Amino acid sequence: MKKHNFSAGPCILPQEVLKKASEAVVNFNGLNLSLIEISHRSKDFIEVMETARSLVKELLELPAGYSVLFLQGGASLEFLMSAYNLMKVDGKAAYLDTGAWSSKAIKEAQALGEVTIMGSSKDKGFNYIPKNYTVPTDVDFVHVTSNNTIYGTQLKEFPKTDALLVCDMSSDIFSKKIDFTQFDLIYAGAQKNMGPAGTTLVIVKDEILGKTGRKIPAMLDYKVHIDKDSMFNTPPVFPVYVSMLTLQWVKKLGGLEAIEKLNEAKAAILYDEIDRNPLFKGYAAVEDRSLMNVTFNLTDDSKQAAFDKLWNDAGISGLKGHRSVGGYRASIYNAMPIESIQVLVDAMIKLEEQA
Numbered sequence: 001m002k003k004h005n006f007s008a009g010p011c012i013l014p015q016e017v018l019k020k021a022s023e024a025v026v027n028f029n030g031l032n033l034s035l036i037e038i039s040h041r042s043k044d045f046i047e048v049m050e051t052a053r054s055l056v057k058e059l060l061e062l063p064a065g066y067s068v069l070f071l072q073g074g075a076s077l078e079f080l081m082s083a084y085n086l087m088k089v090d091g092k093a094a095y096l097d098t099g100a101w102s103s104k105a106i107k108e109a110q111a112l113g114e115v116t117i118m119g120s121s122k123d124k125g126f127n128y129i130p131k132n133y134t135v136p137t138d139v140d141f142v143h144v145t146s147n148n149t150i151y152g153t154q155l156k157e158f159p160k161t162d163a164l165l166v167c168d169m170s171s172d173i174f175s176k177k178i179d180f181t182q183f184d185l186i187y188a189g190a191q192k193n194m195g196p197a198g199t200t201l202v203i204v205k206d207e208i209l210g211k212t213g214r215k216i217p218a219m220l221d222y223k224v225h226i227d228k229d230s231m232f233n234t235p236p237v238f239p240v241y242v243s244m245l246t247l248q249w250v251k252k253l254g255g256l257e258a259i260e261k262l263n264e265a266k267a268a269i270l271y272d273e274i275d276r277n278p279l280f281k282g283y284a285a286v287e288d289r290s291l292m293n294v295t296f297n298l299t300d301d302s303k304q305a306a307f308d309k310l311w312n313d314a315g316i317s318g319l320k321g322h323r324s325v326g327g328y329r330a331s332i333y334n335a336m337p338i339e340s341i342q343v344l345v346d347a348m349i350k351l352e353e354q355a
């Protein structure tokens with residue numbers, strides 16, 4: 001039996017996607033060749049890349065003027081690359097510091113210019129999203145992290161700014177419908193909600209590029225990748241293919257509106273139990289709770305062994321909290337079935353009944 005996979009990343013993908021992907025590794029498109037042994041310049045792979053790129057635009061309802069790229073280096077390289085492409089020489093940027101990933105993004109940008117931290121929740125272990133902060137006006141761009149994978153917090157509103165708005169959406173892209181045109185640059189490592197590790201989705205508004213006065217190395221230059229249709233060098237063919245399959249699955253389910261409803265229903269079941277069951281408490285501030293990563297702790301640590309046995313016996317995997325936070329983290333990305341969440345809730349109820 002397949003385990004109930006609550007891993008934070010790499011994470012659960014739809015079973016039908018895994019099945020199709022495994023078939024393509026052996027025989028792709030009836031070519032009697034593997035997907036991973038054909039030229040990326042072949043007609044069959046170009047079609048994969050173009051389908052994936054256009055599905056991103058379709059699902060996010062992006063107008064003309066945005067380019068979609070499937071790059072490598074993870075979201076971690078985008079911390080640097082985004083700043084490289086948008087920070088002017090002697091420029092400035094403002095960052096919202098909502099956790100370890102934001103902090104890493106800040107560090108990379110600091111190598112290129114002056115960074116203002118416009119708000120931070122570090123004082124409380126990043127368990128909330130800062131509010132009422134002032135967005136500086138004299139900056140080249142403003143950077144936020146939409147979902148804080150480690151702490152289970154999520155931005156419900158994005159800063160209003162005349163500067164460029166950049167967002168790391170690694171762990172909640174394609175999870176709900178928002179106005180994606182408020183962003184000038186979005187990036188997301190595939191392995192949280194879209195595909196396997198090995199590709200990073202980048203969505204960039206064309207008109208913002210080429211304005212820094214900075215010489216950008218070719219591999220770090222979004223414009224170079226755009227001009228080559230995301231094939232400047234050999235793209236990560238397998239992760240792009242699996243991402244395409246996942247996006248087709250999202251479309252088949254009814255797109256972002258439909259997936260958002262499912263995600264809200266799934267998260268509600270789990271948060272309701274955390275709030276109801278006296279043996280558990282949530283980690284993230286209630287108003288900032290994430291639909292994707294549900295973080296919680298036991299109210300009585302002496303019950304840890306008993307709870308760990310209950311969920312292990314129930315076939316649950318990947319529930320341990322991040323090492324910096326402890327406790328538990330249930331990552332309930334798009335592909336997580338509602339049945340698996342019920343299995344976890346049942347284990348929580350059983351723990352209460354044992355007491």
Ligand SMILES: *Cc1c(COP(=O)(O)O)cnc(C)c1O
Pocket residue numbers: 009073074075076077101145147148149168169170171189190192
């Ligand atoms: C996982 C994660 C990253 C890092 O992604 P890599 O692809 O491992 O570089 C960055 N930001 C967020 C929000 C993440 O969840």
